[in-house]
Amino acid sequence: MGxxxxxxxxxxxxxxxxxxxxxxxxxxxxxxILPGVGPMVxxxxxxxxxxxxxxxxxxxxxxxxxxxxxxGGAVPAILMRTPGVPSSLITSFDGxxxxxxxxxxxxxxxxxxGSFGGGIISVVILIFLAxxxxxxxxxxxxxxxxxxxxxxxxxxVMAYRKQLARxxxxxGLGLWxxxxxxxxxxxxxxxxxxxxxxxxxxxxxxxxxxxxxxxxTLLLVERTILQAxxxxxxxxxxxxxxxxxxxxxxxxxxxxxxxxxxxxxxPGTGSILASFLxxxxxxxxxxxxxxxxxxxxxxxxxxxxGNNAVPAGAMIPLLTLGIPGEALSAxxxxxxxxxxxxxxxLLLIKEPVLINTLYFxxxxxxxxxxxxxxxxxxxxxxxxxxxTALLSVSIMVISLTGIYAVNTRLFDAGVAVVMGVLGYIxxxxxxxxxxxxxxxxxxxxxENRLRQSLxxxxxxxxxxxxxxxxxxxxxAAGLIIVIPLVVDRxxxxxxxxxWP
Numbered sequence: 067m068g069x070x071x072x073x074x075x076x077x078x079x080x081x082x083x084x085x086x087x088x089x090x091x092x093x094x095x096x097x098x099i100l101p102g103v104g105p106m107v108x109x110x111x112x113x114x115x116x117x118x119x120x121x122x123x124x125x126x127x128x129x130x131x132x133x134x135x136x137x138g139g140a141v142p143a144i145l146m147r148t149p150g151v152p153s154s155l156i157t158s159f160d161g162x163x164x165x166x167x168x169x170x171x172x173x174x175x176x177x178x179x180g181s182f183g184g185g186i187i188s189v190v191i192l193i194f195l196a197x198x199x200x201x202x203x204x205x206x207x208x209x210x211x212x213x214x215x216x217x218x219x220x221x222x223v224m225a226y227r228k229q230l231a232r233x234x235x236x237x238g239l240g241l242w243x244x245x246x247x248x249x250x251x252x253x254x255x256x257x258x259x260x261x262x263x264x265x266x267x268x269x270x271x272x273x274x275x276x277x278x279x280x281x282x283t284l285l286l287v288e289r290t291i292l293q294a295x296x297x298x299x300x301x302x303x304x305x306x307x308x309x310x311x312x313x314x315x316x317x318x319x320x321x322x323x324x325x326x327x328x329x330x331x332x333p334g335t336g337s338i339l340a341s342f343l344x345x346x347x348x349x350x351x352x353x354x355x356x357x358x359x360x361x362x363x364x365x366x367x368x369x370x371x372g373n374n375a376v377p378a379g380a381m382i383p384l385l386t387l388g389i390p391g392e393a394l395s396a397x398x399x400x401x402x403x404x405x406x407x408x409x410x411x412l413l414l415i416k417e418p419v420l421i422n423t424l425y426f427x428x429x430x431x432x433x434x435x436x437x438x439x440x441x442x443x444x445x446x447x448x449x450x451x452x453x454t455a456l457l458s459v460s461i462m463v464i465s466l467t468g469i470y471a472v473n474t475r476l477f478d479a480g481v482a483v484v485m486g487v488l489g490y491i492x493x494x495x496x497x498x499x500x501x502x503x504x505x506x507x508x509x510x511x512x513e514n515r516l517r518q519s520l521x522x523x524x525x526x527x528x529x530x531x532x533x534x535x536x537x538x539x540x541x542a543a544g545l546i547i548v549i550p551l552v553v554d555r556x557x558x559x560x561x562x563x564x565w566p
Contacts, residue, residue: 074422078430083126086119087427090127091434094134098150099142099449100457105135105151107282109397110275111461114468121405122420125398126427129377132394133185133428136337136374137435140177141447144366145170148450153337153373156345160358160365167361175308176363177370178439180319184371185432187323188330188378193425197414199386204411208518209530211387211410213539215512218389219504220543221332224550225339226498233501236492240505243268244513251517263477270400272469273506274393276482277499279465281489283458304440315364318348322371329372330379337373344372378428385409385421389511393500396507 077083090112097108108131116124139151144161157177164173206214219237226233246257247267258264322344329340348368349358358365380395388409390396402409407417414421439446470479492499523529530536 070418071422073419074424075426077122077419077423078126078426082119082123083423083427084430086123086127087130087431088434090130091134091137091431092130092438094131095138095435095438095446096449097131098135098138099446100452101142101148101150101450103150103282103286103457103461104139105131106278106394106397107461108135109394110271110279111465111468113271113275113397113400114471116401117404121401121407122423122427124401124405125424126431128398128401129424129428130431130434132377132398133374133431134435136370136377137178137181137439138446139373140181140366140370141174141439141443142450144173144177145447146450151337151373153341153376154369155338156341156369156373157366159345159369160360160362163359163361164363164366169361171305171308172311172363173361173366174304174443175306176312176315176367178304178436179309179312180322180367180370181374182432182436183316183319183367184323184326184374185378185435186429187320187371188327188375189425189428189432191324191327192378192381192428196382196385196421199382200411200414202411206387206411206535207533208515208522209533209536210539212512212515212519213530213536213543214387215389215508215515217539217543217546218383219508219512220546222501222504224546226501227550227554229498233498236498236501237505240502240507241509241512242505243273243502244506244509263475268481268506269469269473269478270396270506272478272481273485274397274400274503275465275469276485277489277492277503278393280462280482280486281493281499283461283465284486284490285493286454286458304443306440312363312367315367318351318364318368319371321347321351322368323375326372326375327379330376331382337376340376340379341369341373344368374432381424381428385413386411388413390504390507393503396503399507 093108093112094105097103097105109128112127112131116127119127135151136153139149139154140157140161141150143149143154143158145165147158147162149155149158161173161177164170223230223233223237242257246264248254248265249256255265325344325347326337326340329343330337345358345365345368348364349355352358352362352364354362377394380390381398383389384395384399386409388399390399399409407413407420466479466482469482470476489499492502519529520527530540
């Protein structure tokens with residue numbers, strides 16, 4: 067075990083891996099700072115270029131974008147009340163009032179320290195919790211994997227239950243997209259419509275790149291990024307003297323990091339919930355809750371610690387069950403499978419060096435993001451003044467070049483363009499695009515595990531109810547559907563009840 071840890075650390079410290087994680091973190095901070103872009107766009111744009119790298123280097127690059135995006139999102143939220151990523155909206159509650167008081171450095175110090183602390187805490191939890199869950203998951207068979215995948219689907223749908231019909235429609239569309247091509251079991255063509263190129267199926271990379279890369283870019287063309295003409299930042303670097311006062315809230319930092327990790331562990335919940343729960347918990351336990359919303363550094367720290375703990379938390383179900391919790395970890399799953407590595411309970415046994423490399427790389431990514439923003443704070447903040455047209459065209463060109471370079475197939479580029487138009491329409495209408503991506507990713511997993519399970523049960527679906535873990539997961543999925551709907555209905559009925 068110790069030998070694998072040493073080998074993992076050595077692999078993480080190789081020049082290629084360090085270069086990848088630093089480059090990925092830099093890109094992540096940039097796309098995180100740019101409102102309306104976000105880490106998903108950075109990941110899908112870089113994804114085609116990762117296929118030339120070894121798995122550890124490719125994952126370090128994308129994890130750098132994943133984590134760096136949340137670091138960067140706090141900067142415009144604090145300085146301009148324009149969150150770079152959606153979860154940074156919570157950071158702006160106290161960050162922008164502090165900026166208005168001339169204390170932007172206080173807010174930025176608390177936010178960056180929260181981001182760094184939350185990221186490190188979540189990686190530590192990942193290191194200790196992943197082997198435990200993998201040990202439990204080692205007893206999983208096809209019925210348990212199918213039930214776990216079903217639970218993941220339910221969590222994703224219920225996370226957007228306010229748009230339940232739209233979410234189900236997009237999930238179904240994603241599940242349909244996952245069946246296109248030659249069926250591996252029967253070798254029959256499905257939904258190819260006589261088009262030869264469609265026999266290989268619809269590439270996940272092309273779908274993700276189109277929906278988020280091109281779709282988000284088309285949306286950017288409609289609006290300007292910059293929401294403010296002034297930048298209340300008096301110095302180029304972070305004021306390190308403010309870090310000491312921010313450290314007074316170390317208890318809030320610890321609690322928020324733990325909350326964010328476990329929220330990230332649940333499929334479909336996302337960083338917004340992690341940030342909000344961390345903020346509300348900090349407010350309830352604070353000695354001065356009345357300061358929250360008026361300029362409390364503790365609020366900035368809690369919100370950022372919560373959302374920056376999500377990436378490592380999302381890696382737990384991905385590594386131990388092979389089930390992505392959201393679109394960003396679905397992209398990481400694509401990197402694993404393309405390299406012939408299949409996440410699951412045996413991954414920690416089969417690939418111990420790779421796993422330890424990822425652990426240490428995530429720690430280095432958090433260090434790199436903190437150092438970059440601390441030293442180049444003002445240059446990074448000025449990125450919001452990049453002309454929208456230039457940014458949009460650059461992302462589109464890089465996206466299409468990258469997707470063509472993977473298999474040198476114009477068909478994949480065409481899929482990306484079509485998905486880009488679809489993504490633009492869905493994003494414009496505020497439909498939950500994540501459901502579509504999760505349908506594509508989980509569709510193949512669910513179909514294969516369902517076939518295997520029914521084969522084991524001689525065609526009877528009762529096999530799912532005769533195995534305790536599978537039954538427990540199905541019951542959990544049922545409760546996740548019923549309880550929120552009942553609570554929402556009671557809340558609505560109470561709101562409509564006239565006062566006596």
